[in-house]
Amino acid sequence: MPIELVSSTKSFDGLQQQYRHQSAVLDCPMHFSIFVPQKADREEKQRYPVLYWLSGLTCTDANFSQKAGAQRLAAALGIALVIPDTSPRGDDVADDPAYDLGQGAGFYVNATQQPWKQHYRMYDYIVKELPQLVEANFSVSQRRAISGHSMGGHGALVIALRNPERYTSVSAFSPICNPIACPWGEKALGAYLGADTTGWEEYDASVLVGRAETHLPLLISQGDKDEFLEDQLRPEALQLAAEACGYPIRLEHHAGYDHSYYFIASFIEEHLRFHADFLLKNNPVA
């Protein structure tokens, strides 16, 4: 699995880099960004644990890299950041003129329908192919946490709930918590998975939480001035489902904050410290 360096920039003593590779799962070339700290006190063979960050609608790997301000604390704590793109890309990849379907809107599912199913397999890409690639090519360990924003918060929750053995902890900013019952989700899941809604439940955090046998540490931050809160995000659905089955989740409402990266930047430190407690436990820069 060869990867090609696109850019490399020093940031907080570490390296913020972008790579390009041919994804077998997505059947197209993909870009991802990665931040690897360079802790001065690291022993030579120590490897950094990784926080995977899944971005929201219309985003690429650039948004979080440039706007969240995560590198400062990731460098200090010794946590690598891996930031994938939000969908397959390219002239040969199916697309839709709307911002909430097709390229930039992969919703972290494995599509079963035409014209999407050839390339739109972001679930498998994030769960399997990307970590394998990252762990084979960088000084990182197999200790993983996962987080994301909006559509990417949905992706992080779904992937962690279905694969608890692969992650130490999961968090999300303003996630789409109940996509089977909101306009963004109904549109995307209908297109990618078809009209039969049974299969949709595999991609709905509010359903999956009730099926979970293992409980991961789970943190959600939500702004109460978020313009998508009521119609699209529905954190109360997840909270009710979690309470019903006894899955402990930490859902924090923040007065006055909206859906933007200014909200993420304001609380990324809290999320990084939350994950650090589990990523680094008994494994300081493991």
Add this chain to the structure above:
Amino acid sequence: MPIELVSSTKSFDGLQQQYRHQSAVLDCPMHFSIFVPQKADREEKQRYPVLYWLSGLTCTDANFSQKAGAQRLAAALGIALVIPDTSPRGDDVADDPAYDLGQGAGFYVNATQQPWKQHYRMYDYIVKELPQLVEANFSVSQRRAISGHSMGGHGALVIALRNPERYTSVSAFSPICNPIACPWGEKALGAYLGADTTGWEEYDASVLVGRAETHLPLLISQGDKDEFLEDQLRPEALQLAAEACGYPIRLEHHAGYDHSYYFIASFIEEHLRFHADFLLKNNPVA
């Protein structure tokens, strides 16, 4: 001087806002961004001192607002941030197809030549009109510091050296230190000020430092992997001129860093703490 709110977003408990106003000096509508902290322990009539940030070529008020990560510490210290655009703008404003002349490339001068002189008066806008507007409309004091990046670092140095009574301190990231002797500067100063180079010296930090009667605290951060260092920035010219006349400047070279906002984000904390020492001296949130 009416101002019109364009957007308002909560950030680190403060407000990150964009405003629009009709500039009398520039004779066109302008946008600027401002971050005003909301310190919980502030007394009602206390006003925040201001750090003015001047951006570089091709930038608007958005780049620093979104990418520098300055709000975190500005909020904690109690310093407001004011981020102007980099030139007059609009269909009626003279422009040039090149990225380094015309809109997005005002170079913080008062133009004397056609077709620029009607609108391109960024020096007067930054020194006079904008602070007046800001101080009349926000909970800020008249204690000001100034900083900037690249072309904006040049602007910050020039404006502080010529108006030391208006600022407590000045700093710059990767500034154009000697524009009368580099390609960017020669092109822009030639266009805005004309072929007679005598007038150019009023906009050259390496000349102005030798004429300064008052010495301000002055910090410069420069990456040694900066792709513009040798041809365009010339910090050694400023350093030599400062040494020759005994103007104490703190010029810090950082190994491995380039010209990007990742460099700014990595050291903005140092610059904010540097300015805080003077902005807040005897005036904690004054």
